[in-house]
Amino acid sequence: MSLLRPVIILLALAGLWQAVVWISDAPAYILPGPARVAAMLAARWPELLEHGALTLAEIVLGLVLGTLLGTTSALIIAWFRPARHWLMPVLVVSQAIPVFALAPILVLWLGYGMASKVAMATLIIYFPVTAAFFDGLRRTEPGWLDLARTMGGSRSSILRHIRIPAALPALTSGLRVATAVAPIGAVVGEWVGSSGGLGYLMLQANARMQIDLMFAALFVLGVFAVGLYYAVDWALRRALPWQADDAGPTD
Amino acid sequence: MLFEKLDLELPGGLITCLLGPSGVGKTSLLRLIAGLAHGAKGSVADHRATPVAGRIAYMAQQDLLLPWCSVLNNVLLGARLRGEATTGAIEARARELLARVRLADSALARPAQLSGGMRQRAALARTLMEQRPIVLMDEPFSGLDAITRYEIQALAARLLAGRTVLLVTHDPLEALRLGHRVQVMSGRPARLDAALEPPGEPPRDPADPALLTHQAELLKRLAQAREAP
Numbered sequence: 477m478s479l480l481r482p483v484i485i486l487l488a489l490a491g492l493w494q495a496v497v498w499i500s501d502a503p504a505y506i507l508p509g510p511a512r513v514a515a516m517l518a519a520r521w522p523e524l525l526e527h528g529a530l531t532l533a534e535i536v537l538g539l540v541l542g543t544l545l546g547t548t549s550a551l552i553i554a555w556f557r558p559a560r561h562w563l564m565p566v567l568v569v570s571q572a573i574p575v576f577a578l579a580p581i582l583v584l585w586l587g588y589g590m591a592s593k594v595a596m597a598t599l600i601i602y603f604p605v606t607a608a609f610f611d612g613l614r615r616t617e618p619g620w621l622d623l624a625r626t627m628g629g630s631r632s633s634i635l636r637h638i639r640i641p642a643a644l645p646a647l648t649s650g651l652r653v654a655t656a657v658a659p660i661g662a663v664v665g666e667w668v669g670s671s672g673g674l675g676y677l678m679l680q681a682n683a684r685m686q687i688d689l690m691f692a693a694l695f696v697l698g699v700f701a702v703g704l705y706y707a708v709d710w711a712l713r714r715a716l717p718w719q720a721d722d723a724g725p726t727d
Numbered sequence: 728m729l730f731e732k733l734d735l736e737l738p739g740g741l742i743t744c745l746l747g748p749s750g751v752g753k754t755s756l757l758r759l760i761a762g763l764a765h766g767a768k769g770s771v772a773d774h775r776a777t778p779v780a781g782r783i784a785y786m787a788q789q790d791l792l793l794p795w796c797s798v799l800n801n802v803l804l805g806a807r808l809r810g811e812a813t814t815g816a817i818e819a820r821a822r823e824l825l826a827r828v829r830l831a832d833s834a835l836a837r838p839a840q841l842s843g844g845m846r847q848r849a850a851l852a853r854t855l856m857e858q859r860p861i862v863l864m865d866e867p868f869s870g871l872d873a874i875t876r877y878e879i880q881a882l883a884a885r886l887l888a889g890r891t892v893l894l895v896t897h898d899p900l901e902a903l904r905l906g907h908r909v910q911v912m913s914g915r916p917a918r919l920d921a922a923l924e925p926p927g928e929p930p931r932d933p934a935d936p937a938l939l940t941h942q943a944e945l946l947k948r949l950a951q952a953r954e955a956p
Contacts, residue, residue, distance in 0.1 A: 619791045622763050626785040627857065629808030637807055641795050718795045718837055 508688040516692040524677070528696045531673040534590055534662040535704065538597020539654060545598065546605030546654075547647065553606075554613040555635065571603040576664055583669040593665035593673065600661035601654035608650025612643025645719045648712040655708045659701045729755055730767065731916035735893075737861075739774070742884070742892040742929060743922070744906030746899065746945070748953045752917045753895045757863050760893065761785050784859040788866040790850040792838035798825065799834040802853045824852040828882060844875035848882070855886055862887060864894045868901065877933075880904055884930035899945045903938050905929045909945060913952030920948060 490510040496502075497509040504512060517524065549567070553560050579596060586592035616639045624634045666675025674693045681689035713719075729752040737743050747753050758764040760771050762780050771779050792801045802821040803813045811817065825834050828848040830841075838846055847868060854862060867883075868876045876898075884905050896902050902909045907929065908922040925931065925941050932938070 617791075619787055619789055620793065622758075622761075623785060623787070623791050624804075624808055625763060626761055626783055627805035627808050628781060629805075633808045633810060637804070638793065641793070644795075716795070718839065 505685045505687050508691060512688045513691040513695065516688040517695065520689065520692065524674075524692055524696050527672055527674050527677045527693070528700055530590070531593075531659070531662055531666065531675065531697065532700050532704070534593040534665070534673065535597055535658045535700075537590070537594045538661055539601060539658050539708075541594065542598040542601035542654060542658070543605055543651065546602050546650070547609050549602075549606045550609035550613060551640075553610050554639070567603060567606060570599065575600045575661060579664050579668040582665065588669050588671050592668075593662045593670065596665035597658045597661035601658050604653040604657070605647070605650045608653070609643055609647040612646025613639050615646070616642045644716055648716060648719070651712060652705070652709060655705050656701075659697065659704075663697065728916050730759075730769075733769075733917055733919070735760075735910075735919060737891050737893055738908065739860075739891050740889055741907035742887060742894060742905055744894045744896055744902035744909045745912055746896060746902055746909065746949060746952075747912035747917075748949070749897070751912050751915070751952070753912055754865055756912070756917075757865050757893065757895055761863050779861055782859050783861045783863060784854045784857040786850055786854040786862065786864045786867045788869055790838070790846040792846055792849055792853075794838055797835045797837060798830060798841070798849045801838065801849060802856050804853060805857050821852070821856055824855055825849075827886060828852045842875075844871055844879060847871060847875075847879060851879070851883055851886065860891055862890050862892045864892065866896055867894070869897065876901070881930040899942050899949065900933060900938075903941050903945065904931050904933060909941075911945070911948045911952050913955040915956070918955075920952075923948075 493510050497507055500507070508516075549563065553563050575596060578599065579592075582592040582595050586595055620638050620642065621634065624638055629637070662673070663675040666673040667679055670676045674697045678690050678693045681687070681693065733756075735756065745753055745756070755764060759767055759769065760779075761783055762771075763785075773779055792798070793804065796804070799818070799821055800807070800813075802825060803817065806813050806817055822831065822834060825831050828851055830845060830848055830852065833841060833845065833849075838849065841849065847870070850867070854864075868879055871879065880901060894902070894905060903923075903925050906925070908924050910922045911920045912918070913920070923941055923945060926937055927935070
């Protein structure tokens with residue numbers, strides 16, 4: 477049943493889509509039906525896959541870099557109390573400025589290649605990862621800290637053996653959010669200026685009124701993003717089997 | 728002001744039980760002795776006037792087991808925190824302690840797989856693993872059901888023999904089963920009454936008539952303690 481359900485949902489959505497096409501009688505260059513998009517997928521899948529792989533690589537690299545930067549920042553803020561007052565405003569600013577507004581500058585600095593898109597994805601996930609992990613580090617069960625102090629644990633060993641493991645469930649929530657938003661960064665980066673990737677393909681298709689190709693690219697992006705999310709979710713569950721089961725998408 | 732010129736003496740090698748109404752400062756006193764609370768003037772020292780910091784093990788009402796560690800690794804937590812080796816002799820001692828609290832088969836289980844009583848026994852093993860001469864316990868068994876509590880009390884009394892123990896509890900029967908000395912704390916600033924010293928060695932048989940006489944006396948003192956200014 478659990479495997480059948482997504483199939484049924486997909487078929488129902490495709491049916492609804494086809495119904496809208498029939499009722500509105502929209503021309504194919506405005507709203508192509510699912511059959512046309514499927515045909516486009518079948519005809520041009522090597523090209524779609526190639527651009528998709530590029531976008532996926534940008535997303536994954538952005539995730540890795542953003543996670544490294546975010547966890548490091550959170551550890552620094554948690555460890556050095558004075559750093560909190562200096563880094564917190566930077567963090568808030570990094571979240572307050574829309575990353576979209578930075579995209580043209582990043583493309584100008586880092587070029588049309590992958591680097592600017594990776595930087596976009598990194599920036600967009602930096603705040604959720606940092607905030608979630610820092611929050612986890614700050615909310616260690618006080619009883620554990622008391623116990624560790626009576627046992628003669630140093631500050632660094634308490635951080636290593638208690639505070640960091642205790643903060644991992646919070647970090648995984650941050651990583652789930654990050655996985656969901658990272659594709660936004662990569663695709664926006666591709667829209668602003670690029671020579672490849674699904675965002676690039678969509679812009680090109682749009683300019684040539686190949687709306688069916690645009691939808692096909694969108695479909696590939698959706699499949700990759702959802703697949704990545706579930707892969708990350710699965711890996712996080714495997715990594716933290718002791719975590720309560722109520723922290724996943726299944727509930 | 729919670730405390731003013733309060734003196735508490737813990738005779739070496741004996742179990743002292745501390746009772747009193749909620750909010751009188753039993754837990755605060757325990758935390759002060761453990762070095763976990765600040766803001767009070769005073770000293771905690773042994774009969775040679777040496778500070779006891781670093782010679783205290785602490786056991787709280789919650790088991791405080793780390794959910795990501797196996798039971799064995801929880802018992803070894805102190806060693807890991809101090810950067811000591813956790814293999815060989817140390818691990819053997821941890822396993823032996825687990826056997827003595829009847830958890831030998833659960834050494835590699837995670838705390839979430841254990842019952843409340845088993846978890847508290849694991850916490851007891853972790854406390855004993857510390858090899859500290861002084862053990863402070865804050866209502867360690869109050870979250871357990873009556874039968875489980877009864878069993879773990881007997882176990883704790885045997886395993887804690889020879890250590891200097893301060894046990895905070897709100898259960899008069901528990902205090903009389905386990906304590907060489909039972910004291911009631913009351914009023915604000917807090918005072919301590921003269922210690923009750925039930926006869927015999929803990930764990931005492933709760934059916935002992937002498938124990939029931941003491942329980943009546945203790946209940947009377949607790950009732951007075953609640954009225955104390």
